[in-house]
Amino acid sequence: MESHKENGETVSLESEIFSCLRKIINAVEIYSAKLKDRTDLNASQLSCLLALANKDPLALSKLSRKVHLSPSMITSVVDQLEKKELVIRNRKSSDRRVVLIELTEKGKEVVKTAPPSFQEQLMNSLSYIKEEEKKSLYEHLNILLSIIVSEVLIDSSLLGGENKLVEVEPSVLGKEEFS
Numbered sequence: 001m002e003s004h005k006e007n008g009e010t011v012s013l014e015s016e017i018f019s020c021l022r023k024i025i026n027a028v029e030i031y032s033a034k035l036k037d038r039t040d041l042n043a044s045q046l047s048c049l050l051a052l053a054n055k056d057p058l059a060l061s062k063l064s065r066k067v068h069l070s071p072s073m074i075t076s077v078v079d080q081l082e083k084k085e086l087v088i089r090n091r092k093s094s095d096r097r098v099v100l101i102e103l104t105e106k107g108k109e110v111v112k113t114a115p116p117s118f119q120e121q122l123m124n125s126l127s128y129i130k131e132e133e134k135k136s137l138y139e140h141l142n143i144l145l146s147i148i149v150s151e152v153l154i155d156s157s158l159l160g161g162e163n164k165l166v167e168v169e170p171s172v173l174g175k176e177e178f179s
Contacts, residue, residue: 031118039114040084044069044077046117049086049103053111057090057102067119086110 032043047067064074078101081087086107092098
């Protein structure tokens with residue numbers, strides 16, 4: 001465990017990492033609050049609308065993968081968007097089991113004036129990082145996530161979902177020791 005002095009106080013590297021993570025969480029919360037004030041949409045709703053604007057219509061499963069939300073979360077988000085009359089659900093004529101999500105005219109209007117999603121801004125920002133650094137960041141974040149998931153059952157009911165573990169890269173869960 002490495003540490004350094006800051007204002008005469010010893011600060012551990014673990015504490016600094018936690019501080020960075022907390023700042024990232026705060027940035028997402030601030031962006032989400034401003035987004036909600038400006039558009040009456042949350043970040044997940046905006047991400048779905050923007051994804052649909054690029055590839056309308058989409059099956060629920062494809063929309064889920066595109067915006068990185070679990071199937072149960074995507075169903076909830078689409079329900080909310082449907083209540084706001086921004087999307088509609090249609091059954092695919094060739095396979096009635098497939099439900100396609102499509103923007104309404106009102107939804108298309110909202111997308112025209114919507115700001116970029118936090119996800120989109122983050123993806124653009126990551127383009128400034130060297131490829132090998134991005135790979136390292138990805139690997140280390142997955143290790144951190146797997147440690148959190150293996151040590152703590154994440155009660156996603158607090159986040160509006162059912163009680164289950166967060167999805168983690170399978171390759172990371174197979175690692176016994178973390179370097």
